[in-house]
Amino acid sequence: MKNIRRFFAAALVLALFVSVSVSISGSASADAVYRTLDEILADGTVNIGVFSDKYPFGFVDENGEYQGYDVYFARRIGEDLGVKVNFVSTEAANRVEYLETGKVDIILANFTVTPERAEKVDFALPYMNVALGVVSPDSRVITDLKQLGPEDRVIVISGTTAEDYLIKNNPEITLQKYDTYANAKNALENGNAAAWANDNTEVIAFALENEGYTVGIPSLGSQDTIAPAVSKGNETLLNWLNDEIRALAGEQFFHKDYEETLVAVYGLEYEDSLVLEGGGLTE
Amino acid sequence: MPDLGLEVLWKGRNFIRLLEGLWTALRISLVSALISILAGILLGVLAGRKRSVFRFILRGWLAVIHIMPQMVLLFLMYFGTSRAFGWNLSGEASAIIVFSLWGTAEMGDLVRGAVGSVPVIQRESAEALGLKPPQVYLMIILPQAVRRLIPQAINLVTRMIKTTSLVTLIGVVEILKVAQQIIEANRRASPNAAFGVYLTVFVMYYLACRPLTLMSKQLEKHWR
Incomplete structure (x- = not known):
């Protein structure tokens, strides 16, 4: 009996919340929310x-x-x-x-x-423009993706536009995926891969902060804008x-x-x- | 000593900004705590009576507060109310409303429990002495109940202070957000600043919460 009551009480209040949220989503476009x-x-x-x-x-x-x-x-x-x-x-x-x-x-x-x-x-x-960029060590600057051989790997960060782009347009390239920027940067510094592809603002900043790296490809694929x-x-x-x-x-x-x-x-x-x-x- | 990047704290107004952030967090949590304690006592007393409709309301309210992450409640209050009703609540007002809703439910439950734990004989004796029901509550039951709920109430307030770190998601810049701003603005000059700044934030939270727990210990000792 007690449990049933508690259940009803919770259900009632929850129903209230749901009705509020439904009316929220329902009236989202009802009238102008913005200021002219x-x-x-x-x-x-x-x-x-x-x-x-x-x-x-x-x-x-x-x-x-x-x-x-x-x-x-x-x-x-x-x-x-x-x-x-x-x-x-x-x-x-x-x-x-x-x-x-x-x-x-x-x-x-x-x-x-x-x-x-x-x-x-x-x-x-x-x-502002934003595109993909590819950074690589000065010892072997990658200025064109065609330079990459079958053994070369390219670092990407999972879930980025760089990953999507390379999978779609250059399936022959072997990708090495990381979840965080820190891990990707460490991997590049440790020489685990030939290059790192990401938003060009990120790779440019990396090359400028770290000696010995060059952005060989400053803009790859489609240009996005901000x-x-x-x-x-x-x-x-x-x-x-x-x-x-x-x-x-x-x-x-x-x-x-x-x-x-x-x-x-x-x-x-x-x-x-x-x-x-x-x-x-x-x- | 490792480089903690503490020098960023002395750049410009950074340290003061952290203190201002702490004050924002404390302002939100303490105002909410005050509302919660007053409203919670009222709700708890009303819900403490048998066959009270308030008991029913409190149960449902608590159930919802317990299953809803605070962040969802904050979004609902800040963005949801402006979609549904066209209200333009500020981030801070939304935060205080949500924290008070949360605190009142929990506080109400604590008070209900504490009131229930006062032996029935106390009430019966008071009534036998001719006290009216409000007097029974104010003079006999609440003073005893409050002693029992002090530790949990203080615990609730310190949890509120810590939960203010979520309010940055509705545009309120509190201590943790200020810390992130300082770290990011100095990432190039002081790459290690994250350690030092977060350590400082940790100490500030500690110093803010510690007096409350000390006070709770003192009160418990005092009333034993």
């Missing part, structure tokens, strides 16, 4: 979601100030809108959620444009952002951004391959 451009201007503050621990794209410096490539752009957006910027610390996993609930107006957190994400959020014009994103359907803000990005090309804003924030990590030689001006359309 006019509403942001009237409020005087724009909420921008950035990373707070992804050096050098979005991080917090020793004075507690947000800094980085994405943040530099976010500040400019605030300046040109004429409003204050309220930075919201986001994680990779909750970026879409923040836009779907309108808790931030714009996400500027190294957000790679993918078709799956584009179904849930609206991407503005891109402001762009600001707004809530699905927020056209006024999206159009403003696109106009802003086009206008900023005139002063080569993102080159300046790169020189202020990324040059310490990537050096000047990658500036033109990483930076996109005017969404890459005007060039």
Whole structure:
């Protein structure tokens, strides 16, 4: 009897929770969650979601100030809108959620444009390129995948786009898979493999930090891009952002951004391959 | 001594930022703890009575809180309410609501148990002396019950302080997030900073929780 009652009590409260969550998912697209451009201007503050621990794209410096490539752009957006910027610390996993609930107006957190994400959020014009890169020891720099012989192995990290790409396009290459960046880097340093393939920003940073390695292939396969994103359907803000990005090309804003924030990590030689001006359309 | 990268703590405002992060964590957990203790005592007393509808509610509430990870509750409160009802709760408010819901359920159960453990003869004697039911509770039963539940209540509060590390997922920057920010911003200059910074965070959590456990020990001794 006691157990039955306890069961009913739990069931009742659980039913309440389920009904709430059902109504949550049901009403997700019911009305506009986002703030239009006019509403942001009237409020005087724009909420921008950035990373707070992804050096050098979005991080917090020793004075507690947000800094980085994405943040530099976010500040400019605030300046040109004429409003204050309220930075919201986001994680990779909750970026879409923040836009779907309108808790931030714009996400500027190294957000790679993918078709799956584009179904849930609206991407503005891109402001950075990201592609795959291959780093190898100076003793034998791999500049073309054809240089790899049957005994050569290539390190990848499981679940990355590099792994998918090589399996699909170069099935003849033997892959050596690791779960963590630390293990992959150790393996390369120990000479376990001929090269390491990953996002080019990662391998470039590795080559610059470690003597004796060169990025022989700085960009492999399809180019992906990084762009600001707004809530699905927020056209006024999206159009403003696109106009802003086009206008900023005139002063080569993102080159300046790169020189202020990324040059310490990537050096000047990658500036033109990483930076996109005017969404890459005007060039 | 191995290189712990402790020098990053003295860069700029880093150490102060960690303390501010600790204060955020403590603010959320202590406000929630206060609400939980007051609401929990009320709920526990109400649920302690036989054939009370509150007993039924408390059971269901507890069952849900126990099966739901706190993180799910935080997401539901922060993102879910803005989808469902269009509320725009701040991260900190959402955290306090969730922690209070959790704490009230657990505290209510503790109080119910503690009240139940006070011998029936105490209540009967008090009633025989002519005390009214509220007086019986306030003057006879609760003072005895509270002594019995102090250790578990303190345990609940320290668990709350530690669970605040989850609130970074709803945008609240607390001590652990500040630690990660410091480590990542200095990864190139001080690659070993992770050890030193996490060690500092460990000491800070310890110093925050230790007075509570000491107080609990003192009270137990005092009331024995």
